[in-house]
Amino acid sequence: MINLILFGPPMAGKGTQATMLIETYDLIHLSTGDMLRAEIKAGTQLGLEAKTFMDRGDLVPDAVLVGMIQSTLSSNPDAKGYIFDGFPRTIPQAEALDKGLESLNTSIHMVLSMEVPREELRERRVKRALASGRTDDDPEVFEKRLDNYMNLTFPVKGYYQERNKLTEVDGIGSEEEVFARLKAAVDSLASDQG
């Protein structure tokens, strides 16, 4: 199995790159943002609860996310591996993910951290807000998401750095340029493992 985390602030381009990576490496794309939006669309209880947090730019409580990830891991026993996109976003989520993978006798192999400066994120937000219609792309909500990223999610980088799993990748450039950087990092991992 090969398990990757795509890490980075909102608007870093994780979803776009995850789509390109799953085609190349035949992995399962696990985007917690997409999963939560699907729950909202389906009008489930979980979706209703999550929506109030998401609309404010806040993180959905860890227990909800951990439950969602655990059920996905256990319902795909034959997976070749995963790309986690938008998860883990807190240290408790990272710890829960480690435990969940351990029970499948596997682990996270690499965390690809997409580095994009704040000003560029803000410029991208303006463009995406027009196309996405997502309420969490509104300017005030987006600022809240950036704050939450710095306070709650950024420390997750240190968690993986301490475990020698972190690779930083420049997230500025065309989709293809960024993809080439990510692919080079993943391929170096494959050749390390022989």
Ligand code: ADP
């Ligand atoms: P983006 O792709 O813009 O970074 P996402 O689609 O990943 O945003 O997430 C949208 C929202 O869903 C987040 O702002 C948050 O409210 C919620 N969410 C997604 N993943 C998580 C998570 N792992 N923990 C808590 N909340 C989450």
